[in-house]
Amino acid sequence: MKKNKNLLEIPNINSKDAKFKELIYDIDDSLFNEDNYSKKELEHLCVCSGGTTSSCAKNGLKTLDLRKNYSKIHFDKESNLVTIGGGVIMGDLINHLEKYNRSFPIGLSKLPGAGYILTGGVSPLSRANGLAIDNIESIKGFLGNGKFISLKKDRISPEKQLIWEAIKGAAPFFSIITEIGLNTIQSNPIEIIEGFVNLNELSEILRISEEFPENISLQWIYAQKIYIYIFAELKNYLEDKRTEEYLSVLEKFPALEKKFYENFNEINFFPKELNLYELNSNNHSEVISLLGKDLENDIPIFIKCLNEIMENRPNKACYIASQQLGFRTKELIHGSSFFIHRNSTWKPWIYASWKKNDLQEKKVVMDWMYKSWSKLRRFYPNIHLAQLHNHLNSHREELKLAFGNRIDELKTLKNIFDPKSILPPL
Numbered sequence: 001m002k003k004n005k006n007l008l009e010i011p012n013i014n015s016k017d018a019k020f021k022e023l024i025y026d027i028d029d030s031l032f033n034e035d036n037y038s039k040k041e042l043e044h045l046c047v048c049s050g051g052t053t054s055s056c057a058k059n060g061l062k063t064l065d066l067r068k069n070y071s072k073i074h075f076d077k078e079s080n081l082v083t084i085g086g087g088v089i090m091g092d093l094i095n096h097l098e099k100y101n102r103s104f105p106i107g108l109s110k111l112p113g114a115g116y117i118l119t120g121g122v123s124p125l126s127r128a129n130g131l132a133i134d135n136i137e138s139i140k141g142f143l144g145n146g147k148f149i150s151l152k153k154d155r156i157s158p159e160k161q162l163i164w165e166a167i168k169g170a171a172p173f174f175s176i177i178t179e180i181g182l183n184t185i186q187s188n189p190i191e192i193i194e195g196f197v198n199l200n201e202l203s204e205i206l207r208i209s210e211e212f213p214e215n216i217s218l219q220w221i222y223a224q225k226i227y228i229y230i231f232a233e234l235k236n237y238l239e240d241k242r243t244e245e246y247l248s249v250l251e252k253f254p255a256l257e258k259k260f261y262e263n264f265n266e267i268n269f270f271p272k273e274l275n276l277y278e279l280n281s282n283n284h285s286e287v288i289s290l291l292g293k294d295l296e297n298d299i300p301i302f303i304k305c306l307n308e309i310m311e312n313r314p315n316k317a318c319y320i321a322s323q324q325l326g327f328r329t330k331e332l333i334h335g336s337s338f339f340i341h342r343n344s345t346w347k348p349w350i351y352a353s354w355k356k357n358d359l360q361e362k363k364v365v366m367d368w369m370y371k372s373w374s375k376l377r378r379f380y381p382n383i384h385l386a387q388l389h390n391h392l393n394s395h396r397e398e399l400k401l402a403f404g405n406r407i408d409e410l411k412t413l414k415n416i417f418d419p420k421s422i423l424p425p426l
């Protein structure tokens with residue numbers, strides 16, 4: 001079959017359908033030629049790695065697709081470090097690492113690319129192994145002014161310190177990262193307890209989960225029904241005994257099933273039976289990710305709020321989900337970064353989706369997303385900027401809630417290193 005060169009074969013349907021101006025695969029000087037971008041206000045270069053967001057291709061804008069020329073993966077057996085190109089997807093990374101009995105804290109899907117790592121990277125393994133950014137050892141790439149950069153964790157000069165910190169959480173605003181060196185982790189067996197629960201059961205499971213040790217995390221999704229995953233990394237006999245004790249309280253939920261996997265790579269979260277619309281080519285979507293602390297005594301009001309949100313859900317495609325962080329993600333042993341909300345223990349996200357040509361439905365759905373966000377804000381006041389929304393009215397507010405008092409430092413970096421705003425605007 002003839003390949004359509006005007007089509008970007010990527011998971012995100014908004015971006016896949018975009019009538020982009022040009023697809024670029026190579027990084028050369030012309031990419032940074034400001035004349036290419038100054039024609040329209042906010043015209044900038046879109047960058048595509050995993051292609052899972054609505055911002056990697058847009059009508060009338062150029063996309064740099066890193067998947068073709070920046071897709072190498074190299075594992076060094078001596079150091080246990082892996083080097084990946086800026087266009088590598090997380091599934092390929094952990095597939096490669098499996099050969100060496102190693103792994104990496106990837107998220108709930110194997111589809112996201114380097115954007116997952118650069119925007120923070122919250123994994124079911126994060127409570128024990130930190131965020132994806134905490135495992136970055138080195139980077140290579142280009143700043144928005146075309147200047148090549150190469151940074152190594154233990155050799156950052158004082159004048160590069162701010163760039164290094166901002167790469168970890170805010171890279172897309174001022175750089176194109178072509179190579180990332182990552183620390184890997186031992187691949188361990190995983191126990192999952194999963195199944196459908198009702199709202200009362202979710203309430204109780206939330207309470208139990210806020211006491212989980214670092215190797216156990218809860219993820220839940222409320223779509224047509226509520227589905228939960230309790231994820232436990234099994235490390236050694238002593239710890240496993242403790243893990244079983246924690247998990248034994250869940251035996252009272254009859255619908256939950258226990259499953260064992262040899263490694264993280266074998267797990268597929270959110271299977272087809274959940275009827276999620278994520279990859280439905282008839283739908284477009286936006287996602288907003290929040291951050292907040294343990295709910296503690298607020299669990300009952302949170303459950304009431306969640307119920308209200310879901311009762312007002314405009315269609316079957318929209319949902320609310322959440323994943324748990326904490327422990328290692330609270331620590332700063334890996335140095336400062338632009339993921340500033342280190343005290344967060346929950347990362348819920350709101351998935352808003354509509355039939356792609358139905359502008360009326362889009363409006364209703366986006367209203368629901370914003371209303372739901374405002375209802376959830378009392379529990380989760382901050383933002384995890386995993387999706388860039390410079391095409392939405394909420395962009396500025398999201399920036400403020402994601403970067404807090406580091407926003408001025410980010411603006412300074414942008415002014416110096418991407419002065420013509422060739423990369424996505426702040």
Ligand SMILES: Cc1cc2nc3c(=O)[nH]c(=O)nc-3n(C[C@H](O)[C@H](O)[C@H](O)COP(=O)(O)OP(=O)(O)OC[C@H]3O[C@@H](n4cnc5c(N)ncnc54)[C@H](O)[C@@H]3O)c2cc1C
Pocket residue numbers: 012046047048049050051052053054055056066086087106107108109111112113114115116117118119120121122123171172175176177178278323386387388424
């Ligand atoms: C099904 C699914 C599950 C997810 N699960 C999780 C999860 O468990 N935890 C979590 O934290 N997040 C999760 N996410 C969110 C995801 O990690 C982010 O949306 C991430 O930004 C996607 O990166 P990407 O490379 O796939 O997307 P793209 O759309 O290709 O890129 C997103 C943006 O990042 C920038 N970017 C990407 N690569 C580079 C680069 N090399 N250099 C500079 N800028 C770059 C671009 O500006 C682009 O606009 C999930 C997303 C999906 C779709």
